[in-house]
Amino acid sequence: MPKKLLPILLSVCLFLSACQISSEDEISALQAQIEYLQSELDEMRNAEPTAPTEESPAPSKEPSPTPTPDPTPTPSPDDPPDREVISGVLFNDDMIMVGQNNPSEMYLYSQTPFKWNDTDTVIEMYVHAMKYPDENLLGIDDSQPWSILVRQGETVYPLISQEVVYLGELKYNIWIDSNWGNPSLQEELNILVFWMTGSGTVIYEYTYDELEQGFIKEQIYHSSGSSSIFSPGWSKGSFPYVFDLD
Numbered sequence: 001m002p003k004k005l006l007p008i009l010l011s012v013c014l015f016l017s018a019c020q021i022s023s024e025d026e027i028s029a030l031q032a033q034i035e036y037l038q039s040e041l042d043e044m045r046n047a048e049p050t051a052p053t054e055e056s057p058a059p060s061k062e063p064s065p066t067p068t069p070d071p072t073p074t075p076s077p078d079d080p081p082d083r084e085v086i087s088g089v090l091f092n093d094d095m096i097m098v099g100q101n102n103p104s105e106m107y108l109y110s111q112t113p114f115k116w117n118d119t120d121t122v123i124e125m126y127v128h129a130m131k132y133p134d135e136n137l138l139g140i141d142d143s144q145p146w147s148i149l150v151r152q153g154e155t156v157y158p159l160i161s162q163e164v165v166y167l168g169e170l171k172y173n174i175w176i177d178s179n180w181g182n183p184s185l186q187e188e189l190n191i192l193v194f195w196m197t198g199s200g201t202v203i204y205e206y207t208y209d210e211l212e213q214g215f216i217k218e219q220i221y222h223s224s225g226s227s228s229i230f231s232p233g234w235s236k237g238s239f240p241y242v243f244d245l246d
Helices: 005-020 023-049
Strands: 084-087 107-116 120-126 137-140 143-152 156-165 169-177 188-197 200-209 214-222 241-244
Touching: 084 156, 107 169, 120 169, 143 169, 156 169, 156 188, 156 214
Parallel strands: none
Antiparallel strands: 084 214, 107 120, 120 143, 137 241, 143 156, 169 188, 188 200, 200 214
């Protein structure tokens, strides 16, 4: 029986009972029918689901949204800094010595003297490698430490300090932005260092900064290849590579 008809039927029964009842038996039968209809109505009401109230909303079945990952990568502790300041320090022999128990001296592979702000300046590049009995030949193996210093008197700026280069070598280039004859302006010194290795090439730029009183080091190029095919003056298939020191 439809739920909506029960209250109507119950009202009709009550109305008829008031109009047509003439005996106690009829009254008893009508009361029994009313109680039966009332019990069915109560059961139907109890079976109806309770609508959620504002205080306790029904739980949503929709899945919770997935958090969006941060697009900014977390730098690794092993990653080199994007910007580094290299200050001047007093020169000491430990800068060109390699090893702990029995340190050996690095060889001065090349040096370039020049004038910078009317001051005698020299850039020196050292390598720790095997020296041939000839005393004029230097053999470069598959890996060895290198150092590059900018020297003004006893003050040096260690651009590279005993860094190991694998299957390759270092080169550098120097240029100075002139003050065009104006002594009140400082000449800007710029140095490029090329790391040419078996896994590619990295170029660092070192620019002297008056405010920092040191060189600002920045990486300006890093090759995307995983293995170099050709590098002038270097062959991965022949070790050691020989430099003529004359």
